[in-house]
Amino acid sequence: MANGHPTLELRNLRTHFFTRAGVVKAVDDVSFSVGRGKVLGLVGESGSGKSVTGFSIIGLIDPPGRITGGQILYQGQDLARLDEEGMRHLRGNRIAMIFQDPMMTLNPVLRIDTQMIETVLAHEKVSREEARQRARDALGQVGIASPDERLRAYPHQFSGGMRQRVAIAIALLHKPDLIIADEPTTALDVTIQGQILAEAQKLCSQFGTALIWITHDLSVVAGLADDIAVMYAGKVVEQGPVDQVLDAPLHPYTAGLIGSVPSRNHRGAALRQIPGMTPSLLNIDAGCAFRARCPRAEIRCAEPPPMAEYLPGRLARCIHPHEEAVAA
Amino acid sequence: MSMTLDAPRAAAAAETPPPIVEVRGVSKRFEKTLDFAARLLKRAGMPVREEVVHAVDGVDLSVRKGEVVGLVGESGCGKSTLGRMVAGIMPPTEGTILRHGRDLRGLSGSEARLAKLRTQMIFQDPYASLNPRLKVAEIVGEAPLYHGMAKRDGIADYVDEQLRRAGLDPGLKGRYPHQFSGGQRQRIGIARALAVQPDFLVCDEAVAALDVSIQAQILNLFMKLRRELDLTYLFISHDLGVVEHLSDRVVIMYLGRVVEEAPSEEVFARPNHPYTRALLAEVPRIEARKRSFVGVQGEIPSPLNPPGGCHFHPRCPHAMERCRVERPVLREIAAGHRSACHLNDAA
Numbered sequence: 001m002a003n004g005h006p007t008l009e010l011r012n013l014r015t016h017f018f019t020r021a022g023v024v025k026a027v028d029d030v031s032f033s034v035g036r037g038k039v040l041g042l043v044g045e046s047g048s049g050k051s052v053t054g055f056s057i058i059g060l061i062d063p064p065g066r067i068t069g070g071q072i073l074y075q076g077q078d079l080a081r082l083d084e085e086g087m088r089h090l091r092g093n094r095i096a097m098i099f100q101d102p103m104m105t106l107n108p109v110l111r112i113d114t115q116m117i118e119t120v121l122a123h124e125k126v127s128r129e130e131a132r133q134r135a136r137d138a139l140g141q142v143g144i145a146s147p148d149e150r151l152r153a154y155p156h157q158f159s160g161g162m163r164q165r166v167a168i169a170i171a172l173l174h175k176p177d178l179i180i181a182d183e184p185t186t187a188l189d190v191t192i193q194g195q196i197l198a199e200a201q202k203l204c205s206q207f208g209t210a211l212i213w214i215t216h217d218l219s220v221v222a223g224l225a226d227d228i229a230v231m232y233a234g235k236v237v238e239q240g241p242v243d244q245v246l247d248a249p250l251h252p253y254t255a256g257l258i259g260s261v262p263s264r265n266h267r268g269a270a271l272r273q274i275p276g277m278t279p280s281l282l283n284i285d286a287g288c289a290f291r292a293r294c295p296r297a298e299i300r301c302a303e304p305p306p307m308a309e310y311l312p313g314r315l316a317r318c319i320h321p322h323e324e325a326v327a328a
Numbered sequence: 329m330s331m332t333l334d335a336p337r338a339a340a341a342a343e344t345p346p347p348i349v350e351v352r353g354v355s356k357r358f359e360k361t362l363d364f365a366a367r368l369l370k371r372a373g374m375p376v377r378e379e380v381v382h383a384v385d386g387v388d389l390s391v392r393k394g395e396v397v398g399l400v401g402e403s404g405c406g407k408s409t410l411g412r413m414v415a416g417i418m419p420p421t422e423g424t425i426l427r428h429g430r431d432l433r434g435l436s437g438s439e440a441r442l443a444k445l446r447t448q449m450i451f452q453d454p455y456a457s458l459n460p461r462l463k464v465a466e467i468v469g470e471a472p473l474y475h476g477m478a479k480r481d482g483i484a485d486y487v488d489e490q491l492r493r494a495g496l497d498p499g500l501k502g503r504y505p506h507q508f509s510g511g512q513r514q515r516i517g518i519a520r521a522l523a524v525q526p527d528f529l530v531c532d533e534a535v536a537a538l539d540v541s542i543q544a545q546i547l548n549l550f551m552k553l554r555r556e557l558d559l560t561y562l563f564i565s566h567d568l569g570v571v572e573h574l575s576d577r578v579v580i581m582y583l584g585r586v587v588e589e590a591p592s593e594e595v596f597a598r599p600n601h602p603y604t605r606a607l608l609a610e611v612p613r614i615e616a617r618k619r620s621f622v623g624v625q626g627e628i629p630s631p632l633n634p635p636g637g638c639h640f641h642p643r644c645p646h647a648m649e650r651c652r653v654e655r656p657v658l659r660e661i662a663a664g665h666r667s668a669c670h671l672n673d674a675a
Contacts, residue, residue, distance in 0.1 A: 045539040159627060160403075189402035189628065190566065194610035197621040216540060219569065219612035223619045243617050260544035261614050262573030270551060271544040271573070277509055278539075 005076040007178050007210035008057065009033040013070035013080075015049075015056045024281045026052040026065070028234040031307075034178070034227075037208040039200075041221030041242060043257070044231035047278050050214045053231070054180045056080075057212075058097050059087045074178065093123040096171035100183040102163035105170060106155040112139075112166055113151040119173050138169040142199050161192035168199060175207050182214045197224055218261055222246055230254045233279055233289035236307070240314035250316035253290045288318070296320055345393040346429065348528050348560050349414055349447070354423035356384040356409050381631050383409040385584035386423070388658070391528070396554065396561040398575030398592070400568060400607075404631050406584040408532050411564045415449040415530040445475060448521035452533035454513030458505040464491070464516055465501040472523045487523070493556075494519035495549055511542035518549065528560045535570060547574060568611045572596055577664075580604050583631055583639040586658055590665035600667040603640045638670065646671055 015027040027049045034040045044050040055061055057072055059079065072079040074095065079087065099105055107115055116135035117128060126134075132151070139147035142165040155163055164184060171179055181200070185193040201224065203209050213224060221228055222242060229239040230253065238251040249255040259272030276293040286304045291297040300319055307317045360379040362370065370376040384406040391397045391414075401407045412418040413425060416432065424431050427447065432440050451457035458467055469487045472478045478486035488498035494515040505513055514534065521529060531550070535543040547570065553559055565571050571578060571592075578595045580588045580603070588601040599605045606624040626643040629635055635642050641651040650670050658668040 045541060161627065190568070190607055190610050191402065191624040191628070193612075194621050194624060197612070201620060217612065218540070219614045219616075222614045223612045223616050223621065226618070246614060246617070257540055258614065260540045262544075262547065262567075262569040263614055270548050273544040273548055274541040275545075277511065277542065 005073065006033040006035045007038075007075060008212070009071075009073040010053075010057070011071040011073065013053065013056060013072060014068045015052050015061055015065060016068045017065040019064055019282075022282045025234050025284060026281060027056060029070070029307075030231070030234075030236050031070075032227075032229045032236065032239060034210040034212060036177075036210055037204050038227065039204055039211045039213055039225045041225030041228040042212055042214045042231065043216065043218060043221055043228060045216055045257075045278055047233075047281065048231040049234040049281070050231050051182050054097065054182050054212065054214050057178075057180055058091055058095055059084075060097075089123070092119060093174045094176050095178045095180070096174070096176040098164075098167055098171050098179060098181040098184045100186055102160070102167040103155065105167040106163060108155050111152055111154055116151070116170055116173065119170055123174055134173060135169075138172050139166070141172060142166075142169045143195065144169070161188050161195070164188060164192075164196060165199070168196070172203070176209060178210045178212070179203070180212045180214070183216070184213075185220065186215070186217070193220075200224065218246070218257060230257070233284060234281055235289065235317060236315075237290065237318070238314075238316045240311075244311075244314060248322070250310055250314060250321035251290075251318045252294045252296050252322070254316075255322060256293075345395075347390040347426075348393045348428060349389075349391045349562070350426040350429070351387060351389040351410075351414060352424050352426070354384060354387050354389075354410070354413060354420045354425060355382065356406070356413060356418070357382055357421045379632055382584045382634070383631065384413070384420075387581075387584075387586050389414075389579060389586065389589075391560060391562055393527075393560055394558060395577060396563055396575045398571035398578045399562060399564045399581065400566065400571050400578060401581035402566060402607075402628055404583070404628060405581040406631075407564050407581050410581070411449070411530045411532050411562060414562055415447050416444045417449065441475075445524045446526050447528045447530065448524060448526040450514075450517050450521055450529060450531040450534040452536050454510050454517055454537065455505075457517055458513060458520075460505055463502055463504055464496075464508075467505070467516060468501070468519045468523050471520070472525075475524060477524060490519040490523045491516075493522065493553070495545075509542075510538055511545060514538065514546055515549070518546075518553070522553070522557070527558070528562070530562045530564070532564045533566070534563075536565065536567065543570075550574065568607065569613070580607070583629065583634050585639060585668065586666075587640065587669070588665075588667045589658070590662075590667075594662070594665050598662075598665075600661055600665065600672065601640075601669050602644045602646055602671070604667075606643075638668075 011031050013027055013030045017024040017026055030053055032040060042050045056067055061067060067080050113132060113135060117131040120131035120134050135151060136147045139150060144150050144165055158166060185196050200211060204211055215221060225242045228242045228245050229236045232253050238245060238254045245254060246258060249258055256274035260274065262271060274293050279289055287302040288305045291301040305317050305319050307315050309315050310321055358381045362378055366376050387410060399407045413420050427443050432443055435443060465487050468490050469483045472486060473483055487501060491498045491501060496512060496515050535546050538546060563574055575592050577591050579586055582603050588604045599608050610624060624643055637653045638651040638656050641647040656668040656670050658666045660666050661672050
């Protein structure tokens, strides 16, 4: 299956929403790639466009939204130009998505077995019995005890963490090449989150699944991801290997985000906060969207900053990135 | 009121500030009473019983003046219920809560009202905790006006001051809550709480719903207010990073009981209870890169039917026979460090 292409490569993806109030550029010129068995942490705050990026990949953008430009290359094949029929063959089969709220995946009035068997049969010609067996195995894989009994339960009979496991099990049914996980642990407790993260890691190492982990939580990404892409106001402002980005961020926004995370290194000290708040994406101008909140902003920031490779493998969309990081 | 203090505690009390709130043996039970059909069945001898949730089960806690106490636990551990009882908006089923050494239940109406005012609460959801039909000026100004902290002709200035202190432009006070962002709403909630001049704030997941950069702004605001107004906080959160950053002392709850209590540095450096250790191990940290997550085994049990003995024993890697039957008591294992685990007896 591997034909020299990364599992997924986005090239200048643009997803815009054409509302009555104006054009919302939710995703505006986003490029990144994820290879087999790799984890990309897609980080950003509410409204940064990280979820819309995920939805664009899997083809779930509804009007007034539309992919207006760029390519979504799944193993070299452009999904942005694929028809609905072709997309249906891939969605849930080769590319799966896990949502923040597992009830978005699960139908509340159908038993788990019905839903899982349906998913198997949608993409493969196997007997019902075989499909049930597959469902059983998938539940076992995500650590659900006595899967035979649990298959006959309804979603409301599960706790939040269990439901998320079922959602993950459904995503696993076809051993997809790519999983897009949209804040899957945000609503869960710490110990349950640990269990889910453990499952995700196992998945990547065992099946070589590429994983896009969308989150606002830098600490989760720090422990899980290989690479990180930080989004702000619809654009990726910085990307690179997770260690390097977190240790020596190039973009002032990334630096601000890291400074905002309470950490044991500076207990009780004031957090380095970012002043102001995220701009509205409606009719945003072409300049750097962060400049109103940026301590380093100057007159040239009103022009669109290019995404530039300041260090090998490290890109930032800023005309004067942190020199410390570049010099290091 | 007579208090019997033993010698070492009295000595300790002399150096440390007096507790602003003292919770003694407090429990809260929620009962679901049987409906008519169930009562009939019960009378007919069917095994029907009332369902009881022990949300909080025999908790002792004291918060000293000027201190920030972090109350940590996962969903359903009773931390919010405890916070509500401490804030005085929910009566305990059992036990006493002393404010400034006095039990509110023994006070007369007006005295009790004034004592209650000194404890205020900040809620998690900045969308649900503000009345959508009131303007900000009314939300912040209503209580001080009613309680006589400001006169009607001075209320405008009074509200302006409260808003400015919470980091909001007083020019926005004619707006409604829906016209503000989450972080700004949380500031309105803070201004409202501070408007009645409390000395103690109970913050129930006050930053959980906010984005990281906004969360940092609000945390900084809490710390600034603490310095300026000499406030005491009970800071309830599931986020250990936030609690570690802010708190002087940390109290950890599991299924309605306190399992460990210690000064912040102590608890993060030398966690004693297996649950605390598991919790700390699972917290993702920005410093910890590409680690392998393991996960504590098992689910959080239902508080309707918690396991006997130590509530944590079904998930505990060190559980012994005794843990299944006997409830461990919260005992001091080092100065100011208390833990409820049978393993400490063996050592």
